[in-house]
Amino acid sequence: xxxxxxxxxxxxxxxxxxxxxxxxxxxxxxxxxxxxxxxxxxxxxxxxxxxxxxxxxxxxxxxxxxxxxxxxxxxxxxxxxxxxxxxxxxxxxxxxxxxxxxxxxxxxxxxxxxxxxxxxxxxxxxxxxxxxxxxxxxxxxxxxxxxxxxxxxxxxxxxxxxxxxxxxxxxxxxxxxxxxxxxxxxxxxxxxxxxxxxxxxxxxxxxxxxxxxxxxxxxxxxxxxxxxxxxxxxxxxxxxxxxxxxxxxxxxxxxxxxxxxxxxxxxxxxxxxxxxxxxxxxxxxxxxxxxxxxxxxxxxxxxxxxxxxxxxxxxxxx
Numbered sequence: 062x063x064x065x066x067x068x069x070x071x072x073x074x075x076x077x078x079x080x081x082x083x084x085x086x087x088x089x090x091x092x093x094x095x096x097x098x099x100x101x102x103x104x105x106x107x108x109x110x111x112x113x114x115x116x117x118x119x120x121x122x123x124x125x126x127x128x129x130x131x132x133x134x135x136x137x138x139x140x141x142x143x144x145x146x147x148x149x150x151x152x153x154x155x156x157x158x159x160x161x162x163x164x165x166x167x168x169x170x171x172x173x174x175x176x177x178x179x180x181x182x183x184x185x186x187x188x189x190x191x192x193x194x195x196x197x198x199x200x201x202x203x204x205x206x207x208x209x210x211x212x213x214x215x216x217x218x219x220x221x222x223x224x225x226x227x228x229x230x231x232x233x234x235x236x237x238x239x240x241x242x243x244x245x246x247x248x249x250x251x252x253x254x255x256x257x258x259x260x261x262x263x264x265x266x267x268x269x270x271x272x273x274x275x276x277x278x279x280x281x282x283x284x285x286x287x288x289x290x291x292x293x294x295x296x297x298x299x300x301x302x303x304x305x306x307x308x309x310x311x312x313x314x315x316x317x318x319x320x321x322x323x324x325x326x327x328x329x330x331x332x333x334x335x336x337x338x339x340x341x342x343x344x345x346x347x348x349x350x351x352x353x354x355x356x357x358x359x360x361x362x363x364x365x366x367x368x369x370x371x372x373x374x375x376x377x378x379x
Contacts, residue, residue, distance in 0.1 A: 062349065062351070063092075063350065064351075064376065065094025066095065066357070066368070067095075067355075068084070069357070070129060070130045071126065071130065073359050082361065084139055086365055088144055088146055091372055092146055094148075095139060095149070096149040097132050097135050097136050097148070097150060098152075099152065099153055099157070100154075102194060103127040103129065104187070104193055106189065108189065111186065113271055113274055132153065133158075136148050140178075143174075148170065148178050150179070151269075151353070152182050152249075152269070153180065155210060156202050157194060160210075160212040161212070164217060164236055168217060168238060172238050172240065176241035179246060181250075182250055182265075184203050185206075197228055201228075203256055204228070213245075218244045221233040247307065250267070251269045254276075254277065259295065262299050262306075263299070266306070269309045270285070270288065285310065285347060289308065308351075309353070310349045312330050312353060312354055313355050314328060314330065314355065316332075319332035330354075334378060337375050342379055
């Protein structure tokens with residue numbers, strides 16, 4: 062099991078000095094992954110459709126802040142600020158950018174980081190952001206995502222790539238340099254819906270669900286296993302070996318303080334180091350090889366302390 066966390070891309074710690082100290086600590090403490098989130102615009106009015114809260118309200122709507130660093134730029138900066146950790150896009154809203162640009166930028170960062178990029182992808186959820194960017198129709202975002210990911214893979218793997226699709230087309234072109242990782246950086250599909258599971262089977266090297274989606278809540282290991290089994294059944298039906306799909310898990314509710322589930326009982330991945338380690342071991346038994354944990358704080362010393370405590374108190378027990 063390798064562990065990761067999200068780098069600040071907004072708020073008081075989204076500064077060069079703070080990010081440099083956090084990145085250095087990630088390498089030093091043995092974390093395996095640092096992730097970077099994605100938003101290009103923050104519309105003033107956002108419908109309550111956020112999939113990872115019970116109310117549907119987007120957290121930024123509450124605090125009113127609008128700052129957010131651009132994902133690909135920050136990913137490249139972190140590549141230069143680290144030596145060992147993998148660099149995960151968590152996740153790219155794929156329809157937001159030109160697929161040729163994405164392929165080129167991610168390949169460049171993979172070269173500069175000596176093969177440390179993981180491409181987390183999603184189709185997006187915020188209609189207003191799509192509209193602000195003048196993108197293809199929001200309701201077509203799933204088809205756009207599948208097409209753009211296919212394009213990126215072709216550009217990464219073919220010397221002269223061509224494509225003629227519903228949303229994008231080009232004649233034979235070269236997009237060098239190719240990524241260091243062969244055949245390409247791993248593609249992890251974020252999401253818990255049937256559409257995300259289908260995309261994982263068709264295009265993903267890994268499945269990367271979040272545990273806090275109220276429609277597909279996975280705040281217990283057994284709930285994760287149920288959804289994993291659905292994914293594996295779909296893979297088998299499609300003629301794909303389920304073992305070829307890597308499993309990751311984003312645990313935004315990880316906490317050093319024991320919390321209670323709405324239904325009663327301790328919320329998994331919260332509590333003492335021993336309790337969290339036992340939960341993580343069960344997740345590893347379910348096949349998960351990467352777990353993203355919440356060590357976020359708005360104070361630099363507090364975030365570094367949380368990172369160090371997890372590395373010292375929990376990692377050795379797993």
